[in-house]
Amino acid sequence: MCVDSENVLCTLDFGPILRSLFPNASPALAEALVDIISIITVSTFCLLIVIFLIWLERKVIARMQDRIGPNRVGGRFGLGQTVADVAKLLTKEFVTPYGADKAAYNIAPFLIVMTALLMWAVMPFTANMVGVDLNIGLFYILSISSVSVVCLLLAGWGSNNKYALLGAFRSVAQLVSYEVPMVISLLVPIILARTMSLNGIAEAQVIPYLFVVPVSALIFYISALAETGRTPFDLLEAESEIVAGFHVEYGGMKFGMFFLAEFVSTLFMSALFATIYLGGYRFMIWEALIGPTPAILELVMFFVKMFAVYFVFIWVRATFPRVRIDQMLNFNWKFLVPLVLVLILSTALVDGLFVGQDETSAWHFWRIVAHLGFNLLIGSGALIWARRNAAARGVAKPEESMRVQAGALVEGADPHGHDDHGHHDDHHGQTAAVPAHD
Amino acid sequence: MQIVFIIVSAVTLFAGIQTVSNRNLFHAALYMMLSFLGVAVLYGMLESAFMAATQLLVYIGAISILVIFAIMMTRRLMQATEPAFNSQWQWGGVASMLLFVLFVTVISQVFVVNPNVQGAFFPPAADEAIRNSVVDLGVSFVSADQYVLAFELASVLLLVALVGAIIVARPDVPDNEMEEAVVVEVVESAEMEAELVEVEAAEEEPTEAVPGGH
Amino acid sequence: MNAVPISWYLIVAAALFCIGLYGLLSRRNAVAMLMAVELSLNAVNLNLVAFWRYVDPGRPAGIAWAIFVLTVAAAEAAVGLALVISIYRQRDSVVTEELDVLKY
Numbered sequence: 001m002c003v004d005s006e007n008v009l010c011t012l013d014f015g016p017i018l019r020s021l022f023p024n025a026s027p028a029l030a031e032a033l034v035d036i037i038s039i040i041t042v043s044t045f046c047l048l049i050v051i052f053l054i055w056l057e058r059k060v061i062a063r064m065q066d067r068i069g070p071n072r073v074g075g076r077f078g079l080g081q082t083v084a085d086v087a088k089l090l091t092k093e094f095v096t097p098y099g100a101d102k103a104a105y106n107i108a109p110f111l112i113v114m115t116a117l118l119m120w121a122v123m124p125f126t127a128n129m130v131g132v133d134l135n136i137g138l139f140y141i142l143s144i145s146s147v148s149v150v151c152l153l154l155a156g157w158g159s160n161n162k163y164a165l166l167g168a169f170r171s172v173a174q175l176v177s178y179e180v181p182m183v184i185s186l187l188v189p190i191i192l193a194r195t196m197s198l199n200g201i202a203e204a205q206v207i208p209y210l211f212v213v214p215v216s217a218l219i220f221y222i223s224a225l226a227e228t229g230r231t232p233f234d235l236l237e238a239e240s241e242i243v244a245g246f247h248v249e250y251g252g253m254k255f256g257m258f259f260l261a262e263f264v265s266t267l268f269m270s271a272l273f274a275t276i277y278l279g280g281y282r283f284m285i286w287e288a289l290i291g292p293t294p295a296i297l298e299l300v301m302f303f304v305k306m307f308a309v310y311f312v313f314i315w316v317r318a319t320f321p322r323v324r325i326d327q328m329l330n331f332n333w334k335f336l337v338p339l340v341l342v343l344i345l346s347t348a349l350v351d352g353l354f355v356g357q358d359e360t361s362a363w364h365f366w367r368i369v370a371h372l373g374f375n376l377l378i379g380s381g382a383l384i385w386a387r388r389n390a391a392a393r394g395v396a397k398p399e400e401s402m403r404v405q406a407g408a409l410v411e412g413a414d415p416h417g418h419d420d421h422g423h424h425d426d427h428h429g430q431t432a433a434v435p436a437h438d
Numbered sequence: 439m440q441i442v443f444i445i446v447s448a449v450t451l452f453a454g455i456q457t458v459s460n461r462n463l464f465h466a467a468l469y470m471m472l473s474f475l476g477v478a479v480l481y482g483m484l485e486s487a488f489m490a491a492t493q494l495l496v497y498i499g500a501i502s503i504l505v506i507f508a509i510m511m512t513r514r515l516m517q518a519t520e521p522a523f524n525s526q527w528q529w530g531g532v533a534s535m536l537l538f539v540l541f542v543t544v545i546s547q548v549f550v551v552n553p554n555v556q557g558a559f560f561p562p563a564a565d566e567a568i569r570n571s572v573v574d575l576g577v578s579f580v581s582a583d584q585y586v587l588a589f590e591l592a593s594v595l596l597l598v599a600l601v602g603a604i605i606v607a608r609p610d611v612p613d614n615e616m617e618e619a620v621v622v623e624v625v626e627s628a629e630m631e632a633e634l635v636e637v638e639a640a641e642e643e644p645t646e647a648v649p650g651g652h
Numbered sequence: 653m654n655a656v657p658i659s660w661y662l663i664v665a666a667a668l669f670c671i672g673l674y675g676l677l678s679r680r681n682a683v684a685m686l687m688a689v690e691l692s693l694n695a696v697n698l699n700l701v702a703f704w705r706y707v708d709p710g711r712p713a714g715i716a717w718a719i720f721v722l723t724v725a726a727a728e729a730a731v732g733l734a735l736v737i738s739i740y741r742q743r744d745s746v747v748t749e750e751l752d753v754l755k756y
Contacts, residue, residue: 546659549658
């Protein structure tokens with residue numbers, strides 16, 4: 001329990017302590033120094049945690065694929081592996097390819113890391129630990145993340161490499177397309193919370209919005225996967241198809257910065273999901289049973305939720321295969337965008353019923369029930385429609401696609417399949433049983 | 439504050455000059471982005487965070503991307519060594535200089551010669567108004583006695599532009615489908631983003647409606 | 653604290669507008685002309701927001717009109733660039749001086 005407002009562990013408000021370090025400075029100067037120290041702290045945290053994130057990702061994916069993962073460098077669990085990788089990247093030579101647009105080529109990595117770090121400015125780690133609680137917090141995040149698209153174009157164009165340019169075109173098509181469902185799905189919690197400030201949205205949740213508007217949460221999650229360029233939407237750096245996307249010409253730490261930005265923004269998307277749909281730093285059970293949460297517990301809750309969401313990112317990466325670019329764009333424009341438009345309309349209409357009444361617990365209860373009901377209705381309706389649509393085109397009947405896969409497996413495993421001399425008959429017989437699919 | 443203003447506006451204007459004079463169109467587009475960024479910072483100094491974020495989202499995130507796509511699609515022309523300016527560029531320079539002199543004359547007549555005119559200097563405080571400006575903006579977009587007509591017309595305009603851009607840019611013979619798909623996607627999403635700005639503003643309305651409903 | 657008089661903002665906006673006008677009048681490439689137009693529209697927006705903050709911060713009129721300008725700018729950019737690309741496909745040129753035939 002935390003009644004002592006002077007205790008730092010209770011409030012985690014480091015401002016007074018920092019200010020007491022500069023007793024002789026003028027107020028404006030002291031504020032500036034406090035700001036600078038906070039900025040350095042947050043960005044250092046974001047940069048350093050990436051070392052841990054990369055290790056975590058490799059280890060978890062290895063376990064899911066029945067491997068061991070890094071286990072040699074730095075003790076028993078291979079904890080020093082990423083440190084060694086970073087040291088390798090840092091000691092590499094800085095290369096600028098011949099004919100590259102020097103300015104564009106060299107600015108892009110810095111700019112992309114800057115945009116990834118700038119977004120953390122509005123993220124509330126606890127109720128007090130927030131860089132700046134903007135009243136347009138979510139809008140700020142969206143605008144910053146739209147700037148990162150520019151970096152990809154800079155990198156792709158500056159490299160003087162047609163594969164890099166092609167990769168940049170693909171990336172921009174993907175990022176700009178998936179921005180639409182992401183923004184509109186984020187409008188749903190904004191409508192529910194009546195504010196765009198992240199702190200306000202976290203405070204407004206009676207129960208986590210994941211259980212109030214699950215469809216919006218799911219759409220946001222899918223768009224976040226695409227926005228950060230992670231599997232199954234990792235067309236940006238599909239190693240087997242377009243060498244490495246827009247950063248094919250980058251090496252050493254310049255490549256490392258793109259890598260860094262990807263991890264930082266993935267972690268940020270996890271934190272954003274945790275804040276908007278899971279209540280962020282709030283420990284709702286504790287609040288209901290015991291009372292106000294101490295700030296240190298808020299911080300722990302924030303990290304637990306953020307890493308839980310991040311774990312799902314890794315899980316998805318280890319599970320799903322990559323989609324093609326036409327599938328990716330079709331899925332976005334023909335499924336996600338119409339769905340999210342229906343969702344935002346229905347949310348606005350449903351929430352309109354609850355405007356202007358007293359906010360009693362019954363009001364909260366019926367509001368949650370109404371939103372949840374409409375969400376489930378829309379979500380299941382969309383799934384049924386998609387399934388029927390796919391069946392009409394003959395692509396996704398589960399039993400048939402299973403048979404196709406089984407047929408392919410048998411075909412590949414059959415040692416006579418590659419034999420030119422005989423067995424043509426039963427080979428053809430086998431494939432003829434499989435319905436043609438294009 | 440004055441020093442910050444001078445630096446930011448110098449960068450903005452320098453980037454603007456580079457935008458209209460740089461021979462490399464791609465660099466010109468980059469300078470245009472820098473100029474937009476400078477204007478966004480000026481919005482920030484005018485305490486309108488909403489406009490600054492909108493500037494980033496729409497101008498840098500959508501319009502600049504569109505421009506760069508157009509430059510890349512017509513990029514064969516950029517390597518040509520033909521002149522960047524047309525035959526009347528001197529007259530254009532003279533005309534814009536004259537216009538600038540006219541503007542400065544008018545501004546100095548109003549604000550420098552008579553410095554006490556209303557609104558010449560930064561009004562102090564007004565913190566509450568600044569903080570509520572986004573809500574006020576959203577309300578003004580949907581209230582019948584303010585801008586609801588213009589707001590709806592703007593959304594119709596966006597829809598028309600969306601459809602029109604796709605129809606105009608679509609090739610008769612779909613020989614290069616990939617390129618076309620990208621154009622259509624980017625055009626569409628630029629429109630969507632611009633529309634979203636309005637949606638963001640529009641959804642502020644319930645905030646005001648709560649006290650209004652009592 | 654904020655000692656910048658409004659006339660500074662107006663002069664910067666006027667300069668930016670004139671730069672855009674110069675670009676519009678002197679460039680040959682249609683894409684470059686569109687970029688210049690965007691600069692001019694930005695200058696207009698800067699004026700609107702400056703007047704909002706200095707003269708009447710209590711009412712959102714300035715920002716509202718800035719948003720409308722922005723909307724029109726977005727529509728104009730989309731349609732303009734679509735036209736440029738369409739012309740480039742048919743005529744293999746985006747130089748405005750060469751596009752002087754009414755019927756092609």
